[in-house]
Amino acid sequence: MIGRTKHDEL
C-alpha cells in the first residue's frame, strides 16, 4: 500500500 500522497518523503 502506498501512503496517502504519492511520495511525501525526501
Add this chain to the structure above:
Amino acid sequence: MNIFRLTGDLSHLAAIIILLLKIWKTRSCAGISGKSQILFALVFTTRYLDLLTSFISLYNTSMKFIYIGCAYATVYMIYAKFKATYDGNHDTFRVEFLVVPIGGLAFLVNHDFSPLEILWTFSIYLESVAILPQLFMISKTGEAETITTHYLFFLGLYRALYLMNWIWRFYFEGFFDMIAIVAGVVQTILYCDFFYLYVTKVLKGKKLSLPA
C-alpha cells in the same frame, strides 16, 4: 512527520553541508569521488521533478531545493572550480555499470508505469548504490580525510534513520513502500563496513586508513 524522518533529513542535510564546506574551506576536493556526487545530483534531479507538479509542504519543497542546489554546487566545485585538486586517477568506478542496469530495473519494477514514477523509482534504486564510487575510491587510496569520514557517517546514518521512519510509519500509519524499503536496506548495508571502521578508528581519534 516523525522524529526518525526529521533527524534523518537533518543528518542528510548535515552530510551535504559538511561536504560543501570541506571543499569550499580547504579549496580542495582531494579524496572526494566526483562520480558519486554526479550520481547524487542525478538522484535528486530525477526524484524531485514533482516540484513542478505537486506541493506537499514548505519544508518538503525548501529541502528539495536545498538538496538540488548543494548537489550541483558540489559537482561544480569538483569539476570546475577546484578541478586541479580532483583526484581522477583514483575515481575510476565504472558508473555506467550502475546506471544502465538500474535504469532497466526501474522500468521493470515500479509502482506505476508513468514517467514521473519510473524516474522516482530510478532515483531510489540509484541512491542505494550512488556511494559505491566514493567507497571504491577510499579503498583504492587506502585512506580518507577525517572530515570526509564524518560526511560519510551522516550520509549513511540518514538512510538508517529512514528505515526506522518506515517501521514507525508502518506501525502507526499502515504506510509502507516496498521499493524504498528494499533499496534503503541495501543502501544502509553498503555502509556497514565503513560504520565499523568509523566507530573503531575515527571515533578513537585515529585516521581512517585501510590495510593497503
